[in-house]
Amino acid sequence: MSSTSVSEFMLVVIVLALGIALFAxxxxxxxxxxxxxxxxxxxxxxxxxxxxxxxxxxxxxxNLVYLAYIYSPxxxxxxxxxxxxxxxxxxxxxxxxTPSIQGNPTVFLIGQSDTPAKQTTLNNVxxxxxxxxxxxxxxxxxxxxxxxxxAVAPPSGDAVVMWVIxxxxxxxxxxxxxxxx
Amino acid sequence: xxxxxxxxxQAIVILGLVLLLMIFITIIPLLLxxxxxxxxxxxxxxxxxxxxxxxxxQLLEIEEGNPEITVSTQGDAxxxxxxxxxxxxxxxxxxxxxxxxGQWKPxxxxxxxxxxxxxxxxxxxxGYQGFIDIVTDLGNSLYLPVSxxxxxxxxxxxxxxxxxxxxxxxxxxxVGTIIITPQPNQLPNLVHGIDATLPKxxxxxxxxxxxxLSAPQELNTTNGVVIQKCFTSGWYPISNFxxxxxxxxxxxxxxxxxxxPNNPSLQSQTLVQWFIASDNPGNLEPIVIxxxxxxxxxxxxxxxxSNTPPEGGYIVWSGDAGLIVGSGLIVVNGSNAGNxxxxxxxxxxxxxxxxxxNTYYLAFTVQLKNGSWxxxxxxxxxxxxxxxxxxxxxxxxxxxxxxxxxxxNDTLVSTVKLGSLQVNNTLSAFMDAGSASNSTSTSTTTGxxxxxxxxxxxxxxxxxxxxxxxxxxxxxxxxxxxxxxQEIYQGKIPSSQDVVVLWSQNMVLQIGGAYKVPNLADPGLxxxxxxxxxxxxxxxxxxxxxxxxxxxxxxxxxxNILLNSNQQINITIESQGLLTPIVPGYYKFVVNFxxxxxxxxxxxxxxxxxxxxxxxxxxxxxxxxxKIYEGTNENHGSINTFNYYLSQPVNIxxxxxFTLASHQQNPEIYFNLMWMPPGSTSFEPIPLSSLTPFxx
Numbered sequence: 001m002s003s004t005s006v007s008e009f010m011l012v013v014i015v016l017a018l019g020i021a022l023f024a025x026x027x028x029x030x031x032x033x034x035x036x037x038x039x040x041x042x043x044x045x046x047x048x049x050x051x052x053x054x055x056x057x058x059x060x061x062x063n064l065v066y067l068a069y070i071y072s073p074x075x076x077x078x079x080x081x082x083x084x085x086x087x088x089x090x091x092x093x094x095x096x097x098t099p100s101i102q103g104n105p106t107v108f109l110i111g112q113s114d115t116p117a118k119q120t121t122l123n124n125v126x127x128x129x130x131x132x133x134x135x136x137x138x139x140x141x142x143x144x145x146x147x148x149x150x151a152v153a154p155p156s157g158d159a160v161v162m163w164v165i166x167x168x169x170x171x172x173x174x175x176x177x178x179x180x181x
Numbered sequence: 182x183x184x185x186x187x188x189x190x191q192a193i194v195i196l197g198l199v200l201l202l203m204i205f206i207t208i209i210p211l212l213l214x215x216x217x218x219x220x221x222x223x224x225x226x227x228x229x230x231x232x233x234x235x236x237x238x239q240l241l242e243i244e245e246g247n248p249e250i251t252v253s254t255q256g257d258a259x260x261x262x263x264x265x266x267x268x269x270x271x272x273x274x275x276x277x278x279x280x281x282x283g284q285w286k287p288x289x290x291x292x293x294x295x296x297x298x299x300x301x302x303x304x305x306x307x308g309y310q311g312f313i314d315i316v317t318d319l320g321n322s323l324y325l326p327v328s329x330x331x332x333x334x335x336x337x338x339x340x341x342x343x344x345x346x347x348x349x350x351x352x353x354x355x356v357g358t359i360i361i362t363p364q365p366n367q368l369p370n371l372v373h374g375i376d377a378t379l380p381k382x383x384x385x386x387x388x389x390x391x392x393x394l395s396a397p398q399e400l401n402t403t404n405g406v407v408i409q410k411c412f413t414s415g416w417y418p419i420s421n422f423x424x425x426x427x428x429x430x431x432x433x434x435x436x437x438x439x440x441x442p443n444n445p446s447l448q449s450q451t452l453v454q455w456f457i458a459s460d461n462p463g464n465l466e467p468i469v470i471x472x473x474x475x476x477x478x479x480x481x482x483x484x485x486x487s488n489t490p491p492e493g494g495y496i497v498w499s500g501d502a503g504l505i506v507g508s509g510l511i512v513v514n515g516s517n518a519g520n521x522x523x524x525x526x527x528x529x530x531x532x533x534x535x536x537x538x539n540t541y542y543l544a545f546t547v548q549l550k551n552g553s554w555x556x557x558x559x560x561x562x563x564x565x566x567x568x569x570x571x572x573x574x575x576x577x578x579x580x581x582x583x584x585x586x587x588x589x590n591d592t593l594v595s596t597v598k599l600g601s602l603q604v605n606n607t608l609s610a611f612m613d614a615g616s617a618s619n620s621t622s623t624s625t626t627t628g629x630x631x632x633x634x635x636x637x638x639x640x641x642x643x644x645x646x647x648x649x650x651x652x653x654x655x656x657x658x659x660x661x662x663x664x665x666x667q668e669i670y671q672g673k674i675p676s677s678q679d680v681v682v683l684w685s686q687n688m689v690l691q692i693g694g695a696y697k698v699p700n701l702a703d704p705g706l707x708x709x710x711x712x713x714x715x716x717x718x719x720x721x722x723x724x725x726x727x728x729x730x731x732x733x734x735x736x737x738x739x740x741n742i743l744l745n746s747n748q749q750i751n752i753t754i755e756s757q758g759l760l761t762p763i764v765p766g767y768y769k770f771v772v773n774f775x776x777x778x779x780x781x782x783x784x785x786x787x788x789x790x791x792x793x794x795x796x797x798x799x800x801x802x803x804x805x806x807x808k809i810y811e812g813t814n815e816n817h818g819s820i821n822t823f824n825y826y827l828s829q830p831v832n833i834x835x836x837x838x839f840t841l842a843s844h845q846q847n848p849e850i851y852f853n854l855m856w857m858p859p860g861s862t863s864f865e866p867i868p869l870s871s872l873t874p875f876x877x
Contacts, residue, residue: 008195012195015200019202049232051320053320053322055312055314055322055324056312056324058280058311058312060282060283061283063283065280065283065284065285067278067280067285067314067322069316069320069322071319071320073232073320108284110276110278110285110286110287111286111287145275145320146276147276147278147285147314147316147322149284149285151283
């Protein structure tokens with residue numbers, strides 16, 4: 001093999017190696033970074049046009065029944081809601097509270113009282129400041145702009161907190177939250 | 182060795198291809214990532230701000246009554262009502278829901294756009310009494326309680342030709358013709374499109390001329406309507422007199438009690454008061470407002486700010502808010518330290534002070550948390566002369582929006598929006614009817630009205646006291662919408678669950694030396710007591726007319742027609758509804774007639790200048806269709822009590838019949854039904870919360 005062929009072959013090898021390295025960097029760093037940034041941006045946009053209404057509780061046996069509504073006029077898909085209880089004394093740091101006591105919530109869509117809303121597994125929920133709030137938790141899929149109800153049995157002295165999770169790609173963002181009690 | 186140009190070229194091409202591949206390797210994943218992500222970021226934030234603005238504007242308009250949205254019942258049916266009180270702005274409702282057995286369910290099958298006064302019949306179980314939730318297309322969610330009336334459906338055997346052409350045989354009965362049947366229930370509540378037969382003895386009053394049918398005669402309503410005199414929310418007692426003529430120094434007030442605060446301490450509230458004002462003999466002050474903002478001539482929809490309470494006749498004072506009637510209306514600048522309401526030397530209407538005008542005006546005032554007063558007025562007089570007409574005054578304050586509204590009869594005459602402001606909850610202030618202070622100096626120097634405690638020996642200050650006749654007093658702990666105030670004028674007590682105080686003003690219980698005006702909304706809480714300094718309660722029938730009281734509006738209002746009749750007339754008032762026990766057990770009931778021993782204390786004849794005529798009275802009581810009691814005031818000494826075991830709501834129907842002789846003078850008409858619940862030792866009024874009408 002001539003030295004020219006060797007150098008050309010080396011050049012090709014180097015270029016290929018560089019390509020593979022670049023591909024690896026793109027796939028492992030750039031694409032996820034971009035995907036996260038894009039998902040975060042979309043979540044922020046969704047959050048800015050989303051509001052949550054939760055009605056007054058109605059006692060039903062041991063449960064409190066709430067009627068809730070997620071208003072997001074430009075979004076036709078599903079949100080996930082995560083419902084949990086926290087001591088009322090901790091409400092002043094509401095934004096930082098994470099699910100610990102879930103109070104066995106059940107969620108039903110209106111007019112479908114025999115069928116609970118579909119449970120969803122949410123991996124790594126982030127807030128809109130890119131801060132990871134939780135690991136894997138369970139939520140309920142509810143459509144936007146459609147009333148739904150949830151029932152929960154909060155321990156005495158606890159308030160009920162509802163997160164609204166927007167999923168884009170493989171990322172879950174908390175786009176709204178509220179509390180009752 | 183010579184270089185091979187072809188090989189070198191191939192290497193460059195290969196290199197180029199490899200570089201291209203690298204670029205694709207980098208770009209394609211990014212492009213794919215970008216392509217697969219949604220494009221919400223392209224949405225204009227401006228459009229959302231517009232959307233948010235529209236959403237908030239929609240809520241604001243609903244709060245202002247454009248449209249006013251209420252839920253009402255008619256029998257067992259439930260209706261969602263949209264009533265516009267201003268410019269019509271269409272509203273789209275996406276969801277209407279009700280709650281039952283742990284589930285929210287659709288109450289209407291589809292979405293709907295409302296662009297005018299609309300009533301929807303909701304798909305809810307009969308008699309539903311929970312909340313209705315509506316969600317608009319702009320995401321506003323509103324929870325509305327079902328408004329339920331309290332009291333008894335109350336009807337008299339008196340009918341009016343209401344509209345169209347109604348014939349008695351071949352004789353046309355003009356609109357306004359009065360038909361009095363000899364017995365109750367001889368015609369339906371509403372007669373239209375049918376031929377009915379009027380029995381012998383029916384009295385026809387046509388154009389002021391009366392006749393009596395000597396034989397049955399056909400009533401043709403094919404092209405006309407005849408309506409019975411009925412209203413929804415009746416209560417006991419039923420009488421033609423009120424308990425007193427509230428001269429300028431008489432009043433009724435709450436008392437210091439371990440079981441009851443001095444006043445209801447309300448933020449949002451609605452004050453309701455029937456009255457006839459009188460300036461004879463010149464002892465009703467004009468309304469005088471000493472404003473701190475620029476003085477303006479009295480006008481509608483203007484709030485007048487003052488540091489001291491407006492002067493005038495306080496017909497009702499809740500402790501935070503009051504309805505004021507005056508014989509004149511004056512807005513002046515500056516404080517009232519000089520007692521503008523009185524003339525020099527404290528003489529009412531003396532030289533230098535505002536003069537009464539025998540022209541009656543109405544105002545509504547609230548005291549805010551900062552101590553200042555906001556007042557709205559109607560610059561149009563209610564009437565003039567010795568007495569005003571019988572008038573319904575309503576003032577409402579909504580804490581959330583700071584909206585003050587003043588109604589005369591069923592008409593909104595003035596409203597302002599102050600913004601969200603709390604009223605001054607002075608716990609020590611007594612709730613009063615007929616006055617609001619026995620001191621001029623206190624109110625002018627401190628800017629507070631402490632009311633007057635009932636059952637004490639004092640008299641109201643003329644500067645803050647009413648002169649005339651007071652009918653029922655009702656206080657709600659909510660700001661009622663305009664449609665419900667119209668219902669009050671029609672004799673309904675809407676949202677009865679929100680009534681805090683109901684002084685019927687035609688019943689006084691004498692307890693030792695005290696004269697108690699029981700609170701029919703919640704006996705024992707906010708009961709009123711007459712002051713002992715001046716007049717005492719008397720049976721007073723205003724101005725010789727037949728006005729029968731027994732509900733939120735007069736059952737019968739027939740100036741002179743019945744009294745001037747050439748005939749003997751039997752009037753029967755039928756009261757029907759559900760009677761709900763407080764607790765299960767044996768209840769003892771007592772029937773009171775207008776026998777002198779059973780009337781209110783005082784004994785003054787119930788009409789000006791005449792001896793009371795105790796007309797024959799008959800009462801029959803049915804419970805669940807079974808006749809439980811029958812009695813008359815002509816049978817003195819008869820047992821007027823009966824017992825009944827109540828474990829659940831029962832149908833109660835009472836027939837109260839009184840007979841007016843030809844040209845009856847000064848009739849005294851009175852029927853009361855009271856009960857003694859299990860464990861109680863005395864008869865008590867049946868509270869409004871235990872009475873539910875059959876028809877709303």
